[in-house]
Amino acid sequence: MSLDTVVEDIRDEARARAEEIRSQGEARAEEIIADAEADAERIVEEREQSVEKQIAQEREQTLSSAKLEAKQQRLEARRDVLQRVHEQVEEELVDLSGTKRENLTRTLLDDASEEFDSTATVQVYGRPSDEALLTKILTDYDGYSFAGEYDCLGGVVVESTSSRVRVNNTFDSVLEDVWEDNLKELSTRLFDQ
Structure with a gap:
């Protein structure tokens, strides 16, 4: 075998090895990208769920606050009406003759x-x-x-x-x-x- 043939065989072997390493690297890169994309999707989904949960909690708190405020306003209005009725009765008693x-x-x-x-x-x-x-x-x-x-x-x-x-x-x-x-x-x- 000639030296050129040996050199060519080594080169072919090196190319094959380089191609194998490159293929493995690409496969590993695709795997890393796929894992990263899956992680990103999972993180986005978790964040969306967290935000939706927070929105639901804030909506519920706002609704509860509004209901409580409405109830307080109704009670205050009732107290005012009862007070006016009481005052009217007092006026009628004073006016009795x-x-x-x-x-x-x-x-x-x-x-x-x-x-x-x-x-x-x-x-x-x-x-x-x-x-x-x-x-x-x-x-x-x-x-x-x-x-x-x-x-x-x-x-x-x-x-x-x-x-x-x-x-x-x-x-x-x-x-x-x-x-x-x-x-x-x-x-x-x-x-x-």
Whole structure:
């Protein structure tokens, strides 16, 4: 064999080996690229899921906040309506006049009188503008006298000079008792459909 043939064989062998290394390198590069693309797809998918989850959470939080705010506004509106109704009732009680006011005042005085002995000296307090009405009514009660003003919508505050008993039978106290006892029913009537 000649030297040229040996050189050519070595070259062929080197070329074949280079081609094999190049093929292996390309195959490895394709494998690395495929792995990188798969990793990239997985990362993109994970990020998309994470973003979608975050969006869903933020949407739910926003919806919950909006529902809570709406509920608070409804409750506040209900409180305002109930307050206006209460104020309107107070105004109507203040505006009561004539026989209706006299009959209610007598009824409240009669109820308060049950707490005192028939021989007791009793002092009656009332709304400043009701003094004439109370003085007139008290002429029908022995031992009872108008003792002064009491800041109220009407009715009476009655106390005995001989005992520590004091009975508050004002329109205000009756209204508050009735209001508390019937608030749920009133709210249901006004707001439930």
